[in-house]
Amino acid sequence: MVISVWWTRRSFLNLLLYTSGFVPACWSFWLGVHDKLGPDPVRSFEHILGLWAFRFLLASLAITPLRIVSGVNLTGYRRAVGLLAFAYVVMHVAAYIALDLRFDFVTLYRDITRRPFLIFGMAAFLCLVPLAVTSNRLSIRKLGRNWRYLHRLVYVALIAASIHFLMAFKTWHVNAIFYVLFGIGLLSVRGINFLWGKRVHRRIYAE
Template sequence: MRYSIWRVGVFIAALVWPLLWLYEAWSFALGPDPGKVLVDRLGLGVLILLLITLSMTPLQKLSGWAGWIAVRRQLGLWCFAYVVLHLAAYCVFILGLDWSQLGVELSKRPYIIVGALGFLGLLALAVTSNRYSRRRLGVRWKKLHRLVYVILGLGLLHMLWIVRADLKEWVIYASIGALLLIIRVPPVMRRIPRLTAKKTSSATKA
């Protein structure tokens, strides 16, 4: 099977991080409030994986290597897996499975609603990521999966609301996200293969 080693490598890399964070939380290696740190890390992991997933198409166009696209669906599903873990960690470590506190949390931290909308968006994409859904939905499938750009915006807004005091890290992720969106503008996207061809031609002549 083509790219099987590459696929397995991506799978292992995506699996290792949450397992490591869970172990560190269990062994109290994440400081005095390991639950909160675990929730934050899983949430950041969702955003990073989402950015990596969105970078697969530009990388394929720039390099001409189809392996990037071969793991795009897997990375998207890992985004959903991480957001499920993020939500589960929040329910266990922040709410303490006390659902009566959810209303209080929502009133104090409205960014939770933004995060919940992002979760629902990723759920819709994960459920329809299979070939059957693609055939069934036809042209509507692409329209539905453009929801990923809205989800990215929600994820960045969710993070911005949380880290208002220190925006340095947020600006990095927002800049990468903005670049990935600009690249997808049709005139820019059409120029990428031309630029790649020019570089290859120049390298051959040299």
């Protein structure tokens, strides 16, 4: 009974997370349709989606550091946050291809092979694809330990997405720097915790 109440609460919160996670996309779409996204609505829409993709990516990576630092355990919501990040990346790329390039795949190919900031964006996107595809119980069971190794690609995705974000502007952009520093902070907490764990492990076995 206790387990079923807990399960229901977690499922409900996950559902809430998925639905509220799409609010920024729907809201900016609505603003775009009503011509309220400023002088360059396509670019603004693309930027909003990219920014939320980055925010959700950071949020999914913040769950473990949050547990390490404060003891608050939100691991049950990591999959939802990670999938939201992926959904926003897909919408960000779709907006670029459909609204910006108008399905001009020749320009797309030229852009993603020649423009460095798009090469990094594409690398981040390609890292996230296998993670999204294997974010289900069946894959976790089938891949076993390899699932954890595969999901370390999220660090590569964050690094590539950070470079993409920083390079998206012609000059140093305070907002981008702030987000990237936050990402470096998250990776540092994980790194320190990993090295600390190894030290403790070595000490236990030495005794």
